[in-house]
Amino acid sequence: MHTTKEKRRNYRPLVSNKALQQTMGSYYALTSWHRYWGKFLRRPLAWVTSGAPVELLRAFNIHCAYPEQYAAIYSARKATVDLCEVAEAAGYSQDLCSYARSNIGGVLRPDLAPLGGMPKPDLLVACNNICGTVLKWYEVLARHFNVPLLVLDTPFLTDQLTPQVKDFVLEQLYAMAADLEEITGRRFNEKKLAEQMNLSRKITSLWIETRQYCQASPSPLNAPDLFINMAPIVVLRGSQKGIDFYRKLKDEVKERVELTQGAIENERIRLVWDNIAIWPQLFSFYKMFSEKGACFVTDTYSGGWAVEQAPGTPMESMATTYTEVFLNRSPKFRANQLINLIKEYRADGFVMHSNRSCKPYSLVQEVIRKEVMRETGVPGLMIEADMADPRAYAEEPVRNRVQAFLETFDDLK
Amino acid sequence: MVETFNPTDSKESLKLLIEEASLKGADRLNRYPKYRFFGYFCSYFPEELIIAAGLHPLRLLPDSENSTPVELPAYCCSLARGTLDMEVREKWRDLVGIGFTHTCDTMQCLSGIWAASGQSKTVDIVPPVMLKAPGASRYYHAELHTLLSKLTDLTKQKIEAEAIRNALILCANTRKLAAELDVLRPNLPSPLIFSLLRAGQLMPRSEYTHALVNSFPALKEMAEEPHNKAKVLVSSAVLENDSLFEMIEELGGRVVADDTCTGFRHFSGVTVSGSEDPLLDIVRRYSEMPPCPCKNRSLNERISYLTTLAKQRHAQGAIIIVRKYCEPHAWDAATLSESLRKNGIRTLTLELEGANAGGQERTRLQAFLESLLGYEL
Ligand code: SF4
Numbered sequence A: 001m002h003t004t005k006e007k008r009r010n011y012r013p014l015v016s017n018k019a020l021q022q023t024m025g026s027y028y029a030l031t032s033w034h035r036y037w038g039k040f041l042r043r044p045l046a047w048v049t050s051g052a053p054v055e056l057l058r059a060f061n062i063h064c065a066y067p068e069q070y071a072a073i074y075s076a077r078k079a080t081v082d083l084c085e086v087a088e089a090a091g092y093s094q095d096l097c098s099y100a101r102s103n104i105g106g107v108l109r110p111d112l113a114p115l116g117g118m119p120k121p122d123l124l125v126a127c128n129n130i131c132g133t134v135l136k137w138y139e140v141l142a143r144h145f146n147v148p149l150l151v152l153d154t155p156f157l158t159d160q161l162t163p164q165v166k167d168f169v170l171e172q173l174y175a176m177a178a179d180l181e182e183i184t185g186r187r188f189n190e191k192k193l194a195e196q197m198n199l200s201r202k203i204t205s206l207w208i209e210t211r212q213y214c215q216a217s218p219s220p221l222n223a224p225d226l227f228i229n230m231a232p233i234v235v236l237r238g239s240q241k242g243i244d245f246y247r248k249l250k251d252e253v254k255e256r257v258e259l260t261q262g263a264i265e266n267e268r269i270r271l272v273w274d275n276i277a278i279w280p281q282l283f284s285f286y287k288m289f290s291e292k293g294a295c296f297v298t299d300t301y302s303g304g305w306a307v308e309q310a311p312g313t314p315m316e317s318m319a320t321t322y323t324e325v326f327l328n329r330s331p332k333f334r335a336n337q338l339i340n341l342i343k344e345y346r347a348d349g350f351v352m353h354s355n356r357s358c359k360p361y362s363l364v365q366e367v368i369r370k371e372v373m374r375e376t377g378v379p380g381l382m383i384e385a386d387m388a389d390p391r392a393y394a395e396e397p398v399r400n401r402v403q404a405f406l407e408t409f410d411d412l413k
Numbered sequence B: 001m002v003e004t005f006n007p008t009d010s011k012e013s014l015k016l017l018i019e020e021a022s023l024k025g026a027d028r029l030n031r032y033p034k035y036r037f038f039g040y041f042c043s044y045f046p047e048e049l050i051i052a053a054g055l056h057p058l059r060l061l062p063d064s065e066n067s068t069p070v071e072l073p074a075y076c077c078s079l080a081r082g083t084l085d086m087e088v089r090e091k092w093r094d095l096v097g098i099g100f101t102h103t104c105d106t107m108q109c110l111s112g113i114w115a116a117s118g119q120s121k122t123v124d125i126v127p128p129v130m131l132k133a134p135g136a137s138r139y140y141h142a143e144l145h146t147l148l149s150k151l152t153d154l155t156k157q158k159i160e161a162e163a164i165r166n167a168l169i170l171c172a173n174t175r176k177l178a179a180e181l182d183v184l185r186p187n188l189p190s191p192l193i194f195s196l197l198r199a200g201q202l203m204p205r206s207e208y209t210h211a212l213v214n215s216f217p218a219l220k221e222m223a224e225e226p227h228n229k230a231k232v233l234v235s236s237a238v239l240e241n242d243s244l245f246e247m248i249e250e251l252g253g254r255v256v257a258d259d260t261c262t263g264f265r266h267f268s269g270v271t272v273s274g275s276e277d278p279l280l281d282i283v284r285r286y287s288e289m290p291p292c293p294c295k296n297r298s299l300n301e302r303i304s305y306l307t308t309l310a311k312q313r314h315a316q317g318a319i320i321i322v323r324k325y326c327e328p329h330a331w332d333a334a335t336l337s338e339s340l341r342k343n344g345i346r347t348l349t350l351e352l353e354g355a356n357a358g359g360q361e362r363t364r365l366q367a368f369l370e371s372l373l374g375y376e377l
């Protein structure tokens, strides 16, 4: 039964949310702990990009913290504008990625940042498989903190992964392992890496399985659920705690399907979401849809972590898996990915968030939109906003566009 | 080639180069009816291979900074928007192909968009970003091999090693002449030098070198004695016209060091030759040239290089241009400016929509240059 409040929200909360909060709470506590104790216990703290090969780092007992993830929290807690302004005053253009700007703002003014900002890193690890921004951003951090910066260069795939790309990435991974030996004073242990890869595989399978339940009608999860519940797959890959959490989530989602309980009431329109969440408007934005019976049954963003590991030795598997991430691939690949999601999830349409902050995600969206519409015959809407900076969000025009888009489904069911 | 476009008179040669720079390739079909051009975007696209394939490299520059092709959102740099719009308007229809180098996220996206929605054939090369990463040279070399076969497919002609060697020589010669031009910089108007360098990215290269050699006597004649202008370094991405350099000159400044994509940076650095496999020479050339913000040779190499360059040229100030929505240059602007200031070089960061400097920029530039001149006194 829904409570009145839930009814107003038209939204069914997950029981496993509590477990999520506990899991993430202990992760943040552990991260802060590293600020004080990590050095003594030879457990360095690394700031890493969301596409960094964390299994390798974990094999060296390195704890990883994610500036992108903290930036999403800053945004959900409405701190982004103040933090961005600090970075802008320091010379970083307002047109740069708002995750990067708010992170730099938090570095310069931790007192303005939720959670007291991020604990200082001992090491920085960036992988350019998601964008070129991370390289420039981490260069700034490396100069500021004066700590080592390790970069994994994963060449953009204009088509398929070629042997020359794979060899290059593999060679860098071995070099990274050698650098990490020096930094941590520990020897590289391939068995330990294999264990990490195993744990990673398990957590990924659970995330994949959970998402697949959303092929059911009504869908047991809506986009905000996916966005909120993706946190552990990003930060806790390779950890048992993450696996335990996703077991709980999966069981709950499975049960919802068995009971034909949808994430929203009266699911009428099934949509696919493309691009990062609009964090500052997480509930109000998606409510515009759920009110009209539109549910986002899957998305490309949190789906970025629902990819099985490539075969091969642990190092080979990492080289391929991390190079083949979708943001490192052509619009053609990305269009196909969206087309498949629409088919598999029997979606009636899709919504693309043209995200000013994230050029690699967004600049190609219009050609993808056209291609997907042509191939699937379903309509696609483009909304311009920003994942974290609310200054780029124009409420009225967005509302009008969403309404007009949803009206096109009026004949459905 | 039409004879009138290959003058031997020094002043005429100079005139030709200036004309070509302002035409930006627009009159190529009239001027060079028998030539086949190949468009490219970035200084990291190896011109040597275009030339070796029997084609003429034409740097694609936008004819407007206000174009809004539907395929791209407004928050994208005007270089990408403008050139794509020209594709839509079929301005590049005669090109044998268009070459994209992976540099920034925008270029990466533009290549995919072009392939999906344009008429022209596109060719990509993805050089390493971390130029000194383990395995980077080997990977770069393999990528050049791939590019070579893509160009061969395009022209249906085998590209011989000898042709690559000859292209290396031609490019080395062009770079040597550009360096001579760079030396004359203190004594010649800045927009003129900038124009002459741009022409070298638009004209058939042998015609260019020929005209440039011919124009040196006229240039030397024009050279003035040491000036008392404010000496500045300019750093920027692509600038498709001389507007900014003209304004600097008019307001009492002189560009003593040019770190722009379409200026001297395009030519700077070494050309190596003599390897048994000429592709290895190309790898070295592009791995060792002074890097743009999209590439990394080491954490501070670019910043230190520019700071040293500014000091060597006795620059009093530096003008850092950020093209609106150009992320790599915007990122480096803050660090570069800090490093220069620490070394006693004042800086001015200007954001421009395209290459045109307008009224607002004029006011800021004027104040900046006056402060440099006043500071000197
Ligand atoms: S949001 Fe986009 S630009 Fe920013 S770090 Fe992520 S992938 Fe890069």
Ligand code: SF4
Pocket: B077, B078, B079, B080, B103, B104, B105, B106, B107, B237, B238, B323, B325, B326, B327, B328, B329
């Ligand atoms: S480097 Fe800057 S100006 Fe050049 S294409 Fe990229 S974003 Fe545009």
